[in-house]
Amino acid sequence: AQSVTQPDIHITVSEGASLELRCNYSYGATPYLFWYVQSPGQGLQLLLKYFSGDTLVQGIKGFEAEFKRSQSSFNLRKPSVHWSDAAEYFCAVTPGSQGNLIFGKGTKLSVKP
């Protein structure tokens, strides 16, 4: 069965510092991969997605993610974090049959001034 692991439950970074959120998936083939962000009390906003092609994908708000097949990973990065990036981040995969997403447990990001 497909699964997604986000090993970090909570990360705190200083404003202006770089960020990397980890995501590992378990799936027999190459899945479709997503990162979503959720601000407190709100729905999920799509940051970026990977279906095929260039393994480094650019998203909104200055985020990027890199797909590494050998490591079954799809880590999210941002070179300089802003206070407004404080939120919860979810990695998700889908095998593509119905588009049903399987989510990781999420990583909560706190930003220190």
Place this chain on the structure above:
Amino acid sequence: SQTIHQWPATLVQPVGSPLSLECTVEGTSNPNLYWYRQAAGRGLQLLFYSVGIGQISSEVPQNLSASRPQDRQFILSSKKLLLSDSGFYLCAWSVLGRNTIYFGEGSWLTVV
């Protein structure tokens, strides 16, 4: 452009009372529709999805049901709420045949 609306945003209901959460999508036809629940500490769980009017698939047996009376309308219901039904409910949609899912703003349900 496509938009998704979900209501009510917040709901406090007593145990044993009924539930109806509604979701509509605008700007697209024949979307796939989804209901997810986000309970504290448990991540996001797919409850139901629908590929067309009257076609509902349930992912998890539970106290809830879903209906799709119109192409772009998806309703989550319960006849008698349980305390364990409390959580954040998210409606979502995707284009038929595509793999990107877009979420509504969610509905907070507290069962007391």
